[in-house]
Amino acid sequence: MKNPNNVIVLTHPLLKHKISMMRDKNTGTAAFRGLVEELTLLMAYEALASLPTELVEVDTPLEKCMTPMISGRKLCVVPILRAGLGMAEGIVRLVPSARIGHIGMYRDPETHRPVEYYCKLPEHLDERMILVVDPMLATGGSAVDAVSAIKAHGGKNIKLLNIIAAPEGVETFNNAHPDVPVYIGNIDRGMNENKYILPGLGDAGDRIFGTK
Ligand code: PRP
């Protein structure tokens, strides 16, 4: 599959190195969490390159100057629960004033289809840049439904950030939301019969929260 223009696979060696560390089954919870945060910082740096700026007056110790600062409504981050929470931490470190929405989704273990159990989003979504974050894009179902929910609440300027994706998930998401750019750390080989990404990193939620 040739990736469409709005599927951006990041290539920085630091990012690839950290993804390899996350894959290792011997990487424990604390290190795993740290890696999720660091990777998100690197990915968000790229995804936020189009944030609008305006010139504001600042007094340096030497003189006044007009210098750029981010303009407009505050950025909104929407982690897909649970695993997306780990990534949201990374973005808040970069943009401490970001607003945070939450969408709760779990995959039905039989059908692998997403089930939404929670949705709380900030006001004025139509005026904000929105970063939807989830470490894994497997079948794509969770991300497709999460972005549909955000659009139903008025969201327009949406970007999706995934650390690891399966080719099927990328295609499904792009077919459903061709207007939403996706920033991906790595596109892996495929999925197993339980719709886990191969080689992947296992269950991202369990590894971030130490639940298994
Ligand atoms: C994982 C992951 C994504 C979803 C991806 O969540 O964090 O949300 O699976 O799979 P999909 O692309 O096939 O929909 P999970 O359902 O395991 O829930 P959890 O984060 O609460 O563990």
Ligand code: URA
């Ligand atoms: N969710 C995960 O946490 N890992 C996968 O490989 C697929 C879905």
